[in-house]
Amino acid sequence: MDQPQQHFLVVSFPAQGHINPSLQLAKRLARLGAQVTFSTATEVHRRIPLGKLPHCLLAPPTPSEELKSVGSRTLAELARDLAAAGRPVTCVVYNFLVPWAAAVARDLGVPPPCIGSSPPPSSPSTTSTSVAIPASSRPTGRTPSPSRSTGPAGSPRPRRPSLLFSRNPEDDLFFPLVEELFQTMDTKARVLVNTFEALELDYLKAAESVELLPIGPTLPSAYADGLDGTETSFGGDLFQQTPRESYTAWLDAQPDRSVVYREEISRALEDSQRSYLWVARGAREGVKESSQGMVVEWCSQVEVLSHRAVGCFVTHCGWNSTLESLACGVPIVGMPKWSDQPANAHLAEPSAEGLPDAAELRRCLDLVMGEGQRGEAVRQRAEIWGRRAREAVREGGSSDRNLMAFVQQRLTD
Structure with a gap:
């Protein structure tokens, strides 16, 4: 039966x-x-x-x-x-x-x-x-400091x-x-x-x-x-995407692991002198493209993270973003703000605390995307966790x- x-x-x-x-x-x-x-x-x-x-x-x-x-x-x-x-x-x-x-x-x-x-x-x-x-x-004590992460998950949670x-x-x-x-x-x-x-x-x-x-x-x-x-997106976007062909063509023209993909965060990263793809949804006053980067209203994040040109993800560390970056083998520089974000950032790098300023952001990017031994170790760890995911x-x-x-x-x- x-x-x-x-x-x-x-x-x-x-x-x-x-x-x-x-x-x-x-x-x-x-x-x-x-x-x-x-x-x-x-x-x-x-x-x-x-x-x-x-x-x-x-x-x-x-x-x-x-x-x-x-x-x-x-x-x-x-x-x-x-x-x-x-x-x-x-x-x-x-x-x-x-x-x-x-x-x-x-x-x-x-x-x-x-x-x-x-x-x-x-x-x-x-x-x-x-x-x-x-x-x-609710507890009234001091709020634990959020964390800064320089790689994908692999460490104990708080x-x-x-x-x-x-x-x-x-x-x-x-x-x-x-x-x-x-x-x-x-x-x-x-x-x-x-x-x-x-x-x-x-x-x-x-x-x-x-x-x-x-x-x-x-x-x-x-x-x-x-x-x-053929299933390259979730298929449930609630926001109007920037035409896919525009940002994928721009990424195709960039060298491997040279682009910083960034969520709606500070413009301080423009001083990093690294190529970037920046999602700036909604109010975009003062936001403009430059010779080193491209600004989009919305895009397929997992498709971008899987692109060979992306070498780092600057993110608030929401769980979806953290897991997508991990599965695509892309290192993270985290700037958590609320909800589960500090805990997720802590999972990636439990020893670092505090929200980084512009200079610290540039230092993290240089570490993750540079040629040094630590940066290479971070990238290798990202690839390992991507395969495991x-x-x-x-x-x-x-x-x-x-x-x-x-x-x-x-x-x-």
């Missing part, structure tokens, strides 16, 4: 950093033969060319409380409609900023949901040393997530959601984590309250498992095995 087909309802918070890994996870589940429905906010959904991947609308991109009330109702309606159409949902997969999806699943009698494409174990949503702390109970000690007011938005996540999480919940065993196995094993399943890096197939060489998601790799085992386990729950 044939086994019933699994139907995963993947629910994503409507922000670029959450949509990318969630959408990529949905594609991977579909490649394993499962039915997949991808759900996110209406206005965001309209911008995503989902192609053959089944999809639905969830709610308008509104503040979290309205997203919760409207999203809970429409998600329940969607699940009932799918069941009526003969495609009942067998598992709800959601990321940690939409914890209310768990209650919807339980109300519908869907088997215990799992948290999909979560941050790595240093996140307050997954680490065994973390608790949900209301804003009124003992506690940087988010728990942040004084950035924007981080206050996360605490009610993290608290609700713990309140709604099942005992021994399954958490699909966007990392891989070789990177932080000790932290994955240390969790006691949840079952952590590393299934990352969740990157486009061309830069990960290699099964689809790609091996994890290729057929038979640790992340590939974990995801396949998860899908098979759903059949027996």
Whole structure:
């Protein structure tokens, strides 16, 4: 007798950093033969060319409380409609900023949901040393200094997530959601984590309250498992890209490992005298191209990082950027600001602290891209971790095995 087909309802918070890994996870589940429905906010959904991947609308991109009330109702309606159409949902997969999806699943009698494409174990949503702390109970001590990194990951994470000690007011938005996540999480919940065993196995094993399943890096197939060489982007960009041909042609004309790829950071790097590709989204007053660099509104980051001309990534160290740089074998110079960024930077270079000034940035770039022994060691380490990341998601790799085992386990729950 044939086994019933699994139907995963993947629910994503409507922000670029959450949509990318969630959408990529949905594609991977579909490649394993499962039915997949991808759900996110209406206005965001309209911008995503989902192609053959089944999809639905969830709610308008509104503040979290309205997203919760409207999203809970429409998600329940969607699940009932799918069941009526003969495609009942067998598992709800959601990321940690939409914890209310768990209650919807339980109300519908869907088997215990799992948290999909979560941050790595240093996140307050997954680490065994973390608790949900209301804003009124947050620590009032000195905020740990963020770190400066000069290479990809490979060092222990800080003992506690940087988010728990942040004084950035924007981080206050996360605490009610993290608290609700713990309140709604099942005992021994399954958490699909966007990392891989070789990177932080000790932290994955240390969790006691949840079952952590590393299934990352969740990157486009061309830069990960290699099964689809035509899939070179996530396919869920919410911003208007600069025409791809313009920046790829510019990169093609540059020598190997000569370009600094940089996020929306200080113009101080213009003094480095190194070629750069700079993403300057939104307000661009005072931002202009020069003979040594190119400025773009938006681009396919993972495609840029995989280009032979890119020799360094100057980044805020969000987990997606950190993991993409690692998988592409590109060294990092980190300038963390908020949320999980300081913890991610610490993973890459635990011994360095403080935000670098312009002179220090130039020193880091000279170290990473120069001809000295330390720079060569950093580049070699980047290449090693890039190979390990790609091996994890290729057929038979640790992340590939974990995801396949998860899908098979759903059949027996």
